[in-house]
Amino acid sequence: MxxxxxxxxxxxxxxxxxxxxxxxxxxxxxxxxxxxxxxxxxxxxxxxxxKTTKQYVNQELEDWATLGVEGHTEARHPWLPYHEFLTESMAKVVGAKPIEVVVMNTLTANLHFMMVSFYQPTPQRYKILIEADAFPSDKYAVESQLRHHGYDDKEAVILWKARKGEELLRYEDLEQILENHGHEIALIMIGGVNYYTGQYFNLKQITNLGHKYGCKVGFDCAHGAGNVALNLHDSGADFAVWCTYKYLNSGPGSLAGAFVHERHAHSKTLNRFTGWWSHNKQTRFKMRDAFDQLPGAEGWQLSNPPILSMAAIRASLDMFNQVxxxxxxxxxxxxxxxxxxxxxxxxxxxxxxxxxxxxxxxxxxxxxxxxxxxxxxxxxxxxxxxxxxxxxxxxxxxxxxxxxxxxxxxxxxxxxxxxxxxx
Known part of the structure; x- marks a missing residue:
């Protein structure tokens, strides 16, 4: 040592x-x-x-000024596929395959979109397990999803709590919760790194435990992306979300990331909200075609992305890729x-x-x-x-x-x- x-x-x-x-x-x-x-x-x-952020953003402003709408295909970094310029670097940061990662929306919006797909309540299995001191936005999002599905947002939340006089959570307590209530729990949604204590959870251990009891498992990695080795693919988690403005240095309120494990990449049966950016890229602009879902995490996109925000993310990710x-x-x-x-x-x-x-x-x-x-x-x-x-x-x-x-x-x-x- x-x-x-x-x-x-x-x-x-x-x-x-x-x-x-x-x-x-x-x-x-x-x-x-x-x-x-x-x-x-x-x-x-x-x-x-x-310091490179201004240069990256200014390049898009210049292309917008000189090219107008043609920037979608003619910009130095064309806007139509712009999110693809971020995918490989972001996948390395979070330990995932490129097909499992997309940069889109903002953090809590992504959490809601993931819960649309991975929170599938039934009369017998409808509860959501979160850590007792979860980040407030996660707690509010989970409660609103429960209300949306017609459940009591207090009765249907199960809290993983620290023991009296302690701050950190124990895995044996999580095991006990699942032993007692696993048959009632539809989703486990944990902050990968707890915002208050800084405790970095063993994502693979939690995922394996949750899957053993038939639960879907997801993580909010806002305090983990760019900070710890998340290894999201190896964790086996069904999904994860994170922001990019903390350790990924992309600017206040910037876009977020989402991970969907590759075993769900080609699923046509998962419920989801859709928009034209999750439609087949080759026929997206034919307008009148029936919806043709993209495979992988890209298939959860809705709208064409804000390029200026993505430029700031690219500036930071290029540095991460270098280091x-x-x-x-x-x-x-x-x-x-x-x-x-x-x-x-x-x-x-x-x-x-x-x-x-x-x-x-x-x-x-x-x-x-x-x-x-x-x-x-x-x-x-x-x-x-x-x-x-x-x-x-x-x-x-x-x-x-x-x-x-x-x-x-x-x-x-x-x-x-x-x-x-x-x-």
Whole structure:
């Protein structure tokens, strides 16, 4: 196991020997009023802008200006097949086959479209299992699907809860739930990485367990895509969805991704909402032909996509493709491990990291619980030049993203936290 050391000189040495250090200069780093870089640890909420994004977006603006409608076929990157320019790179990021992945819509919209297909309730099997502290949008989406199908949105939700006095979920508790209620559960829908604790779940284990009891299984990977090795194909999950504006740095509110396992690629019987972009590409513009569904994840598209948003995604994915998700995760483990070491070295009885200690059960996010603290602590950190986020009642979420954060970033953050707590 790597041995970390205290002191700024060690942080500088780690940065000097970091093979990914040069990528920081390829991002716009927010600055304070005096022009100094802020310590940005909020990639779990919104990733920073690659410097190439403007170039990629401007190219589409120029093609629109000079070509008009002809840009659909004559642009440097023609708009009609534009989503295809993203597919292979995105598939590598999430560990899937290209036929299983598509970039479309936004996150919760994709979740609803997936549930149209994979939540198929019957009078005997109609419940949905989610984690008790799921991201609110997931919870709201699940409840509304239940109401749409005529079920009580409280009675038909089964919650996978942490034990009293604990923050992390246990798989044996999930097994017990399924042993007792598996015959009632139509869908298991879990956040691949929990937004609050940062716990990265074993997707394959959950999928195998769910399928054993006849449940469909899907994941919201918003906090996992670009952060951990999702290996979606190997997980066997029926579907997954994720956004691209966190660790994938595509800009606020940008398009999302969807995964549908290849075993469903050619199914004509799955219920789904359709639109002309899920129709056969060769006959799409004949207009009067009967619907001819595309195979794979593309067959869940509805509308022609917003090209400017896709251009921003392409800028980021090209960088991911250049670096490789394996190297990113390698640095992420080193960087987050160093961050954890420094927090623990404070030996402050009021501080507890609630994110799993096991590196295989987390990404780069550390959720730091500061007992007796309130939001004023977060405000002091912000005033000290640290951009992180606060989650009630007493947790600071910090995510040192390996593409643009440095070891000195996390060293300086912990020093400032220590000074604030000692005030």
């Amino acid at each position: 790597f041995e970390y050391q205290l002191g700024i000189d060690f942080a500088k040495t780690l940065d000097k020997n970091d093979p990914l250090a040069l990528y920081r200069n390829q991002f716009h780093i927010p600055k304070d009023d005096t022009g100094n870089d802020l310590i940005y640890l909020c990639g779990n909420s919104l990733g920073l802008q690659p 490789g998700i394996e190297k990113l995760i390698e640095k992420s483990k080193m960087l987050t491990g160093y961050f954890e070491f420094l927090i623990n070295a404070l030996k402050n009885e009021h501080i507890k990291i609630i994110t799993p200690k096991n590196q295989e059960e987390r990404g780069c996010q550390l959720s730091i619980q500061v007992k007796t603290a309130d939001r004023s602590l977060h405000e002091k950190l912000t005033n000290a030049g640290i951009i992180c986020d606060w989650r009630e009642p007493d947790v600071i979420r910090c995510a040192p993203a390996p593409l643009y954060n440095t070891y000195q970033d996390v060293y300086n953050m912990v020093e400032k936290l220590k000074n604030i707590l000692n005030e």
